[in-house]
Amino acid sequence: MxxxxxxxxxxxxxxxxxxxxALSLAAKQIQTVIHYRESSSEAEALCAEIETMGVRxxxxxxxxxxxxxxRSLVENAWQAAGPIDILVNNAAQFPSDRFEDLTFENLARxxxxxxWAPFCLAREFAKHASSGLIINLIDSRVASFDWTHVGYILSKNVLAAMNRMMVVQFAPAIRVxxxxxxxxxxxxGFEHGYLDEKVRTVPLERHGNPEDIARAVIFLIESPFISGETIYVDGGRHVVEYPPEGARRHG
Ligand SMILES: NC(=O)c1ccc[n+]([C@@H]2O[C@H](COP(=O)([O-])OP(=O)(O)OC[C@H]3O[C@@H](n4cnc5c(N)ncnc54)[C@H](OP(=O)(O)O)[C@@H]3O)[C@@H](O)[C@H]2O)c1
Structure with missing residues (x-):
């Protein structure tokens, strides 16, 4: 095994x-390198909480x-913590834009x-690791559209395609x-009511919780014969035609 x-x-x-x-991994005694950009105090508090669980x-x-x-993040992680077994590409931005106002600059960003960042991190990880697992956080709307976050959903579609290519490129050492x-x-920055208003688009008629995503991460870690899978954790929303709310149609 x-x-x-x-x-x-x-x-x-x-x-x-x-x-x-991170907390779910700590509960399984898996150490974590927490990457952050601006949220230093939250990152420090989380690190301290994990250490109280007896995990580095x-x-x-x-x-x-x-x-x-x-480019230097994976190398820095390796230097700080030693060999890294799992890369979770979770960070993302989620700016609003519509089909008609998307600019090249916003799409590029x-x-x-x-x-691009998850792709670079994955390549660096694969250079360093003799075995391991990469998990890319995409979005269930890659199965449809997000008419109010057009640049974002296009970028997640690119990541979904990259994810499939990584499965082939990094095998057999690394599962993706x-x-x-x-x-x-x-x-x-949005209130909880944002979700309540949208649950009508979910077959299960409720939203999920971060624990639902963490559970899927643990499942993938504990499933050594799964590679190339996309787990939709969305209450069935991806099989429903996504309403073009906010979309202005031509013609
Ligand atoms: N929330 C949802 O319901 C939902 C739905 C579909 C998909 N997802 C996906 O699931 C993942 C996690 O979602 P989330 O809502 O928890 O994410 P989030 O809070 O929007 O973003 C996670 C972190 O990404 C980091 N980040 C943003 N811009 C960055 C940059 N330029 N450089 C480095 N780090 C950057 C931020 O770190 P700092 O705070 O340290 O700056 C932020 O805390 C994301 O990939 C998201 O697209 C989430």
Missing amino acids: APSPRTALITGGSKRIGREI SWLLRADFAIESET NLQINA NAIAPGLILPPP
């Missing part, structure tokens, strides 16, 4: 879904808008943070899987 993975690098891990993933944790800062910071969350948390 393959040895259990011991150390994970989680991008954007200081709060929200990333934080829950490290903090590393990087802004994925700066190519050199993205979404691609840089949400697709995606998790596609649905309605889990309101976007940063």
Whole structure:
């Protein structure tokens, strides 16, 4: 039986879904390198909480808008914590834009943070690791559209395609899987009512919680014959035609 993975690098891990993933891994005695960009106090508090569980944790800062910071993150993680067994590409930006106002600059920025950074990190990880697991957080709306976050959803579609290519490129040493969350948390800065208004689009008629995503991460870690899978954690939303709310149709 393959040895259990011991150390994970989680991008954007200081709060929200990333934080829950880190705590779930700690509960399994898996050490974490928590990457953050701005949320240093939340990252420090999480690190301290993990240490109280008797599990080691490290903090590393990087802004994925700066190519050199993205490129050095995996090497820095390796130097701080030793061999990394699991890379969780969780960090993302979620800016609003519509089909008619999407600019090339906004699309490029979404691609840089949400697709290029995870791709670079995965390549660096694969260079260093003789075995391991990569989990890319995409979005259940890759099965349809998000008419109010057009640059974002295009970048997540690119990451979904990259995820499939990684499965082939990094085999047989490294397994690669995606998790596609649905309605889990309101976007940063929005109230909980954001979710209540949208649950009508979910077959299960409720939103999920960060624990649902963390459970899928643990499942993938504990499933050594799964690679190339995308787990939709969205209450069935991806099989429903996504209403073009906010879309202005031509003709
Ligand atoms: N929330 C949902 O319901 C939902 C639904 C579908 C998909 N997802 C996906 O699931 C993942 C986690 O979702 P979430 O809502 O927890 O994410 P989030 O809070 O929007 O973002 C996670 C972290 O990403 C980091 N980040 C943003 N821009 C960055 C940059 N330029 N460089 C480096 N780090 C950057 C931020 O770190 P700092 O705070 O340290 O700056 C942030 O805390 C994301 O990939 C998201 O797209 C979430």
